[in-house]
Amino acid sequence: MNAFEQFESNVRYYCRRWPVVFATSHGSTIFDEDSKAYLDFFAGAGVLSYGHNNPVLVEVALSHLRSGKLLHSLDTFTVEKREFLTTFEDLILEPRDMDMVVQTVGPTGATAVEAALQLAQRLTGKRAVLGFAGGYHGMSYRAASVSASMEGRETVAHIGDFVALPFVKQMTNDDLDLLDRTLRAGVDGQKIGAILLEATQGEGGARAFDPAYLAALRTKATELGIMVIADEVQAGVGRTGAFFSFEGSGLDPDIVCLSKAISGLGLPMAINLIRRDLDTWNAGEFTGTFRGNNLAFATSTKMLQTYWSDNLFEQDTKYKGIIVREALQTIANTYEELDFTVNGNGLLCGLNVKNTELADRVTRAAFDRQLIVETCGAGDQVVKLLPPLTTTDDELREGLQRLSDAFAEVCVASVA
Numbered sequence: 001m002n003a004f005e006q007f008e009s010n011v012r013y014y015c016r017r018w019p020v021v022f023a024t025s026h027g028s029t030i031f032d033e034d035s036k037a038y039l040d041f042f043a044g045a046g047v048l049s050y051g052h053n054n055p056v057l058v059e060v061a062l063s064h065l066r067s068g069k070l071l072h073s074l075d076t077f078t079v080e081k082r083e084f085l086t087t088f089e090d091l092i093l094e095p096r097d098m099d100m101v102v103q104t105v106g107p108t109g110a111t112a113v114e115a116a117l118q119l120a121q122r123l124t125g126k127r128a129v130l131g132f133a134g135g136y137h138g139m140s141y142r143a144a145s146v147s148a149s150m151e152g153r154e155t156v157a158h159i160g161d162f163v164a165l166p167f168v169k170q171m172t173n174d175d176l177d178l179l180d181r182t183l184r185a186g187v188d189g190q191k192i193g194a195i196l197l198e199a200t201q202g203e204g205g206a207r208a209f210d211p212a213y214l215a216a217l218r219t220k221a222t223e224l225g226i227m228v229i230a231d232e233v234q235a236g237v238g239r240t241g242a243f244f245s246f247e248g249s250g251l252d253p254d255i256v257c258l259s260k261a262i263s264g265l266g267l268p269m270a271i272n273l274i275r276r277d278l279d280t281w282n283a284g285e286f287t288g289t290f291r292g293n294n295l296a297f298a299t300s301t302k303m304l305q306t307y308w309s310d311n312l313f314e315q316d317t318k319y320k321g322i323i324v325r326e327a328l329q330t331i332a333n334t335y336e337e338l339d340f341t342v343n344g345n346g347l348l349c350g351l352n353v354k355n356t357e358l359a360d361r362v363t364r365a366a367f368d369r370q371l372i373v374e375t376c377g378a379g380d381q382v383v384k385l386l387p388p389l390t391t392t393d394d395e396l397r398e399g400l401q402r403l404s405d406a407f408a409e410v411c412v413a414s415v416a
């Protein structure tokens with residue numbers, strides 16, 4: 001029995017899918033302790049959008065560590081936080097005409113969601129939440145209770161003041177009627193104070209909402225005095241091309257949750273963006289010991305300066321997203337009788353193979369070819385591709401070839 005099986009809880013998961021011991025990494029490649037190289041199209045569930053050990057960001061981190069600068073600071077003023085706040089304002093918020101302030105929270109996506117829900121409840125006096133099928137917002141008690149994708153996991157408590165509507169790929173009048181009726185009806189006698197959604201869902205199947213629906217949802221929420229919370233934990237920070245996955249949709253959220261890729265280097269960090277006029281928190285009303293990770297502020301600032309000073313990186317991600325979706329479409333066409341469908345926005349892509357076992361076998365066959373991919377979506381039926389945004393064209397094509405070979409192995413056997 002190895003050390004992991006002997007000493008680690010049974011809850012361990014990804015190691016069962018990829019049963020090797022990882023040792024080093026750079027860019028889009030991870031090496032195991034025998035120096036075997038794996039192309040990583042999982043990227044730490046979206047944390048490593050800027051690649052493993054991005055050299056520019058590693059340099060910033062090393063010089064920070066060597067210089068005796070603060071590492072931990074709660075929410076006191078620090079040089080690194082000032083740099084981060086001003087850079088974020090100058091490069092991200094101001095150019096997008098977003099008049100929002102930054103709340104630093106404990107370093108997980110779930111914490112950001114918790115804070116957003118508490119603020120929305122405080123602002124509206126209404127505690128029920130509307131979400132969407134496939135939505136995933138984290139494993140803390142409240143975040144899990146508003147994650148429709150958690151249904152069926154008997155260990156997750158549903159608090160009972162949450163309702164989920166179906167995902168909307170292409171809006172119809174029925175979708176609008178249902179939204180209106182649900183928002184007015186509330187949940188179990190509780191009025192709805194917040195709509196929580198991922199404009200492009202990650203765990204729900206790498207799928208983007210119809211922008212027209214997001215705009216209509218915004219209008220309806222404003223009419224009824226309901227807060228709109230955009231969970232950009234997975235789809236944000238450039239994953240879909242644009243910095244925010246809701247950009248251009250008219251969603252215009254009141255609160256935005258960011259985590260995962262925001263530090264650039266994979267360090268723990270989460271923030272919420274709050275519309276300035278809604279920032280009614282009292283001092284210290286929401287706290288958290290690890291709100292001030294200065295190493296993460298420093299690498300985040302550098303990531304923003306390096307990749308978000310112009311729109312070239314955004315265009316490159318969109319272009320790479322097209323390459324990935326074309327490759328997925330080719331696979332779908334090859335096995336037409338299996339009726340696969342392509343999902344995706346930017347480099348958050350997936351192939352819905354509509355069969356849990358098939359999706360699982362494909363990810364295992366990919367791993368045999370030294371390609372790391374995961375599944376997501378209802379019943380884990382979507383083979384999901386989440387490569388670092390810094391993946392080179394050659395690496396992207398190589399990974400897609402390995403995926404295609406994995407499908408060939410599994411599907412030929414299935415069709416035969």
Ligand SMILES: Cc1ncc(COP(=O)(O)O)c(C=O)c1O
Pocket residue numbers: 045107108109110111113136137138139198202203231232233234235259260
């Ligand atoms: C959209 C979204 N929100 C929230 C979370 C939870 O983040 P964390 O695991 O850091 O709590 C995740 C994690 O996958 C996510 O994808």
